[in-house]
Amino acid sequence: MDEKIQHILEILENDARTSPEEIxxxxxxxxxxxxxxxxxxxxxxxxxxxxxIVDWDLVGENYVYAVIELKVTLERNQGYQAIAERIFKFxxxxxxxxxxxxYDISLTVRGKSMKDVAFFVAxxxxxxDQVQSTSTHFVLKTYKEDGVILHEPESIQRLPVSF
Amino acid sequence: MRPPCDPSKFVAEAVxxxxxxxxxxxxxxxxxLEDIISxxxxxxxxxxxxxxxxxxxxxxxxxxxxxxxxxxxPELRDELTRTYxxxxxxxxxxxxxxxxxxxxxxxxxxxxxAVVNPGDEVIVVQPSYVAYVPSVILAGGKPVIVSTHRDxxxxxxxxxxxxxxTSKTKAIVLNFPNNPTGAIMxxxxxxxxxxxxxxxxxxxxSDEVYECLTYEGTxxxxxxxxxxxxxxxxxxxxxxxxxxxxxxxxxxxxxxxxIHSMMMIHQYCMLCAPITAQVGAIEALRNGKTEMEKMxxxxxxxxxxxxxxxxxxxxxxxxxxGAFYAFPYIGDMGLSSSxxxxxxxxxxxxxxxxxxxxxxAGEGFLRCAYAASLDDIRKAIERMGDFVDGLKQ
Numbered sequence: 365m366d367e368k369i370q371h372i373l374e375i376l377e378n379d380a381r382t383s384p385e386e387i388x389x390x391x392x393x394x395x396x397x398x399x400x401x402x403x404x405x406x407x408x409x410x411x412x413x414x415x416x417i418v419d420w421d422l423v424g425e426n427y428v429y430a431v432i433e434l435k436v437t438l439e440r441n442q443g444y445q446a447i448a449e450r451i452f453k454f455x456x457x458x459x460x461x462x463x464x465x466x467y468d469i470s471l472t473v474r475g476k477s478m479k480d481v482a483f484f485v486a487x488x489x490x491x492x493d494q495v496q497s498t499s500t501h502f503v504l505k506t507y508k509e510d511g512v513i514l515h516e517p518e519s520i521q522r523l524p525v526s527f
Numbered sequence: 528m529r530p531p532c533d534p535s536k537f538v539a540e541a542v543x544x545x546x547x548x549x550x551x552x553x554x555x556x557x558x559x560l561e562d563i564i565s566x567x568x569x570x571x572x573x574x575x576x577x578x579x580x581x582x583x584x585x586x587x588x589x590x591x592x593x594x595x596x597x598x599x600x601p602e603l604r605d606e607l608t609r610t611y612x613x614x615x616x617x618x619x620x621x622x623x624x625x626x627x628x629x630x631x632x633x634x635x636x637x638x639x640x641a642v643v644n645p646g647d648e649v650i651v652v653q654p655s656y657v658a659y660v661p662s663v664i665l666a667g668g669k670p671v672i673v674s675t676h677r678d679x680x681x682x683x684x685x686x687x688x689x690x691x692x693t694s695k696t697k698a699i700v701l702n703f704p705n706n707p708t709g710a711i712m713x714x715x716x717x718x719x720x721x722x723x724x725x726x727x728x729x730x731x732x733s734d735e736v737y738e739c740l741t742y743e744g745t746x747x748x749x750x751x752x753x754x755x756x757x758x759x760x761x762x763x764x765x766x767x768x769x770x771x772x773x774x775x776x777x778x779x780x781x782x783x784x785x786i787h788s789m790m791m792i793h794q795y796c797m798l799c800a801p802i803t804a805q806v807g808a809i810e811a812l813r814n815g816k817t818e819m820e821k822m823x824x825x826x827x828x829x830x831x832x833x834x835x836x837x838x839x840x841x842x843x844x845x846x847x848x849g850a851f852y853a854f855p856y857i858g859d860m861g862l863s864s865s866x867x868x869x870x871x872x873x874x875x876x877x878x879x880x881x882x883x884x885x886x887x888a889g890e891g892f893l894r895c896a897y898a899a900s901l902d903d904i905r906k907a908i909e910r911m912g913d914f915v916d917g918l919k920q
Binding site: 520 | 553554557563567568569572656657658706824827828829832835878880901
């Protein structure tokens with residue numbers, strides 16, 4: 365990978381709000397070169413999306429999350445893509461993954477309450493023809509989300525002066 | 528009743544002859560102040576990568592708390608041999624040409640003691656790390672200073688070195704990438720130095736602890752130059768590259784005679800380096816490349832940021848190609864380095880290190896470590912900009 369692209373992606377993955385001017389300062393590139401590179405990365409789908417990780421608990425929005433394991437049967441001429449597409453179009457579904465092992469697909473679902481999530485799975489997911497079985501695991505606590513640790517960082521005391 | 532005594536009379540002359548460190552006083556000024564931003568540190572602001580810490584913890588849980596061989600754990604020396612062969616094609620025998628030490632500080636002390644006879648002259652290139660001159664003095668040698676200059680991007684030239692060499696010169700201490708200037712040496716310039724070393728039959732002590740923090744070009748170990756392996760002891764360690772400062776682990780690589788002589792001292796003053804740190808170092812060499820390179824890229828971004836920042840507030844700053852220090856020029860501000868740094872601390876609560884701490888050649892400069900968060904660097908530059916504006920009025 366081009367070193368400049370690596371710098372840009374690392375900076376944006378860490379903080380998507382970093383402006384092209386700031387990235388230019390950090391990398392020794394011109395702001396124009398940064399903007400053009402980012403535009404190309406967006407166009408080619410290397411950069412998929414910019415988003416914010418929110419701790420909704422802190423504003424009293426107590427979302428309930430669950431990880432759902434699905435076993436599916438595949439229909440003739442249709443791979444996993446078809447069932448995945450049916451599922452990922454529901455806004456309640458936050459992530460969809462095809463896995464190796466005892467079951468096939470893993471979803472993360474978000475709802476306002478446990479009842480909400482349970483009904484969604486029972487009505488929308490379990491009833492799909494290809495779905496053989498579902499197993500729902502409610503999330504009790506999230507410690508780390510997409511590389512971000514969700515609690516106050518420890519501060520390390522260093523000497524203010526050293527050689 | 529027995530008479531009282533003045534214990535100061537017991538202090539050895541060699542210790543008394545060590546010049547006072549300007550930094551002690553500075554340290555006292557800093558302690559107790561609130562809301563300071565420090566660009567004064569000489570260590571990474573990262574914590575040791577977790578996989579390394581985890582390996583240290585695991586070794587403690589297993590009860591790995593014994594002495595090791597005086598030379599250090601064989602597995603660690605094997606890893607170092609592999610690492611330096613892979614990086615530079617250097618071939619050091621793990622059984623006889625590598626010594627694991629308690630930080631580079633110890634390696635430096637025993638390397639100098641291993642080669643210096645009383646009265647020998649040792650050339651120290653400055654500005655440079657503060658320990659070289661005292662180490663030479665404590666070994667009974669005579670430090671001879673050679674200065675590097677801003678016009679040469681603080682790299683050492685043969686022209687500057689040659690006049691300092693006398694019949695008494697035994698060794699030369701090099702430190703590239705350099706603390707405090709961030710300078711590196713180009714291979715051609717090093718070849719000229721190597722010629723002088725051979726002509727005058729000198730030994731080279733090369734402190735390369737910032738090796739992995741080279742941002743432009745590639746690091747060239749002095750020992751990798753033709754004919755230099757047996758004339759050089761390379762000192763290096765894990766503190767800077769793997770953010771392991773407090774674990775105190777360094778190493779020396781050189782000819783068997785030299786390494787053995789260093790071990791003769793090491794076995795009595797240190798016995799062995801701490802085993803926990805050695806275990807961590809093995810893990811660092813085996814699996815630490817990805818995280819280390821990530822930290823290096825982060826430093827590189829801060830380097831661009833701080834150099835641009837200094838130039839934008841009117842402090843001329845040449846491009847540091849290695850280590851994690853910027854060395855802006857403040858010599859045209861009407862203050863000495865110490866006055867500048869003290870007033871900056873007093874008035875703006877920004878800690879920097881006056882350049883003359885690293886030798887007279889550092890007068891007129893400030894060492895500013897960018898091993899600090901971008902936010903802190905940004906705030907420090909703002910405050911320094913205000914300070915410089917105030918001086919100009």
